[in-house]
Amino acid sequence: MKPIKVGVLGLGTVGGGTVTIxxxxxxxxxxxxxxxxxxxxxxxxxxxxxxxCDTQDIQLTTDSLAIINDPDIDxxxxxxxxxxxxxxxxxxxxxxxxxxxxxxxSLIATHGNEIFAKASEQGVIVAFEAAVAGGIPIIKxxxxxLSGNQIQWLAGxxxxxGNFILTEMRDKGRDFDDVLAEAxxxxxxxxxxxxxxxxxxxxxxxxxxxxxxxxxxxxxxKVYTEGITQITRVDVEYAEQLGYRIKHLGIARKTxxxxxxxxxxxxxxxxxxxxxxxxxxxxxxxxxxxxxxTLYYGAGAGAEPTGSSIVADVIxxxxxxxxxxxxxxxxxxxxxDALADIPVxxxxxxxxxYYLRLNAEDKPGVLADVTKILADHxxxxxxxxxxxxxxxxxxxPIIMLTQITLEQEMNAAIAGIEALPTxxxxxxxxxxxxxx
Numbered sequence: 001m002k003p004i005k006v007g008v009l010g011l012g013t014v015g016g017g018t019v020t021i022x023x024x025x026x027x028x029x030x031x032x033x034x035x036x037x038x039x040x041x042x043x044x045x046x047x048x049x050x051x052x053c054d055t056q057d058i059q060l061t062t063d064s065l066a067i068i069n070d071p072d073i074d075x076x077x078x079x080x081x082x083x084x085x086x087x088x089x090x091x092x093x094x095x096x097x098x099x100x101x102x103x104x105x106s107l108i109a110t111h112g113n114e115i116f117a118k119a120s121e122q123g124v125i126v127a128f129e130a131a132v133a134g135g136i137p138i139i140k141x142x143x144x145x146l147s148g149n150q151i152q153w154l155a156g157x158x159x160x161x162g163n164f165i166l167t168e169m170r171d172k173g174r175d176f177d178d179v180l181a182e183a184x185x186x187x188x189x190x191x192x193x194x195x196x197x198x199x200x201x202x203x204x205x206x207x208x209x210x211x212x213x214x215x216x217x218x219x220x221x222k223v224y225t226e227g228i229t230q231i232t233r234v235d236v237e238y239a240e241q242l243g244y245r246i247k248h249l250g251i252a253r254k255t256x257x258x259x260x261x262x263x264x265x266x267x268x269x270x271x272x273x274x275x276x277x278x279x280x281x282x283x284x285x286x287x288x289x290x291x292x293x294t295l296y297y298g299a300g301a302g303a304e305p306t307g308s309s310i311v312a313d314v315i316x317x318x319x320x321x322x323x324x325x326x327x328x329x330x331x332x333x334x335x336x337d338a339l340a341d342i343p344v345x346x347x348x349x350x351x352x353x354y355y356l357r358l359n360a361e362d363k364p365g366v367l368a369d370v371t372k373i374l375a376d377h378x379x380x381x382x383x384x385x386x387x388x389x390x391x392x393x394x395x396x397p398i399i400m401l402t403q404i405t406l407e408q409e410m411n412a413a414i415a416g417i418e419a420l421p422t423x424x425x426x427x428x429x430x431x432x433x434x435x436x
Contacts (some may be wrong), residue, residue: 003036005317007067008077009058009089010045014103014130015079016052017303018310023054033318041067052303073319075311078102087111089218094118094126099321101313103130103306109204109220110177116331123325126364127313132205133158133282135305136298138311141410142212142286143333149288151213153253155435156190157264158205160280160300161189161196162228162248166265169236170245176231198227199248207251209284211262214254214342215334219261224342226264234390235357235428237265238399244355245275246430257341260350267355267432273297274435285435289363293435296383349430350406353382356402356416357428361394366422367398373420377413378403395424402434 008015022029022039030036042055043064064080067073068089077092083106090100090107094115101109108115119126129139133156142151155165161183161366168179180197183189195201203223211218212264228248238247244267253260268275273295277283282300287293292408297306320328330336360366374381380403387397402410414427 001035003038004033004321005038005040005072006075006077007070007073007312008039008042008079009067010079010081011042011051011053011055012079012325013052013303014018014306014310015042015077017305017307018023019053019055020060020077020315021307023312025311029315033315035318037314037318041070042072043425046237048203048425053421064089068096068098072362075099075101075314076313078104081106081109081309083107084228086117090115091118094122097122097124099124099317100126101310101317102118102126102128103203103310105131105204105208109218110208112208112218112331115335119125119331120325120336125207125317125320126331127317128205128208129313130306130309132208133284133296133369134300134302135300135308136282136284136296137309138209138284138296139212141294141296142209144329146288146294147333149290151254152287152289153251154209154213155249155274155433156206156209156284156302156416157247157274157277157282158209158250158284159196159199159202159248160282162199162202163277163282164188165312166228166231166236166246166248167195169231169233170240171278173233173237175233176229177298183380197229197294199225202250202263204381206252207262209250210252211258213252213286214259214331215332215340216259216342217305217339218332219344222261224262224264224347224350226262228265228288231430232428233308234397235430238299238357239355239430240270240386242385242399242401243270244432245270251433253297254342254350255345257310257349258345261344262347262350266298267430272435302392318425348406348411350407351404352407353404353432354402354410355430355432356400356414357399359421360398360420361422362389362394362396365418369420369422370398370417373416374389374402374413374418374430377405377409379403379409379413397398409422
């Protein structure tokens, strides 16, 4: 049987890792795929730049379209990133009958519906395991391993940069800005870290996971995203004292009213396994009605971890080449004509519990005013502690944990508390999840 020929677009970290794995493990991969898989062409912006991979026997070019239009190429591996010009490249490749393997979460989250529709028309596969959680095979686990379950909810640490920052803040008592600067120096965060620290990257990944879990179209524009830039060392310390840890989570939950789809800092009990996932590692917790809770943990980024997922997708594509398109695993787990129109709830319809921190004057009646406002909005207090004033300040920090309530009620209550003359500054609010 003749070898399958692969063209790689982009020879950066992920592209280089993919080439390394496909070459190093060529014999083992051929045994699994049933035929030889070879990279014959690859594109890069700078052909003279040093590579992390061996490009011997690979024809290099700066023209990605030359690879896309090459009739001898069977599979296109896209590792360029971004959703602008890359979208047009992918659609052209699909029109040319090429199968696609990509690590591009923003492309899939924002244009996946169109791309999958075009792929189905052409009878080709678009595989994207590497788009979420790097080397963790979470997409395959939900789409195939848990296909007999109704997925009830999932929650994940799906951005390593944010997890590194929060881990350093907790373990070493450092401030956000200080750790962010180190993350940038180490290459974990970009010069412009907005995508990571504001939750956009995690939002792209959560869009993909939720669509596969619940059988709904990709809808990135409906994901609520909140970053970690307002998390302070004080909140991290108080959470630890209360038996919780702060993680930047992507959460999707199916409720009778619709789907909660949100990325935000979250207090979770320190005894949970996912609370102990530190540094740049990723983890995703998935709850199915039959299997219960399952946890998937590993490297969420990096050359070979991400390349591992790309190569696994390439092998899957090769295995499926002889099958009829209608018998292949659907892109979003459910048959395309069976995707459900389940509403995505707006942020103010979220139901969860909360950590609140406020600074108030230390005199009689203040707490009574605060608790009355909460009670007026049907918010019950689970626990409350009063701390010593911070150095140089006279206001007393008060920390409260609430029971589950509606987000719009909490928004109104916080506005009322901040309006009290005895309360100074803003109320810090972090959502809480037990993940039980």
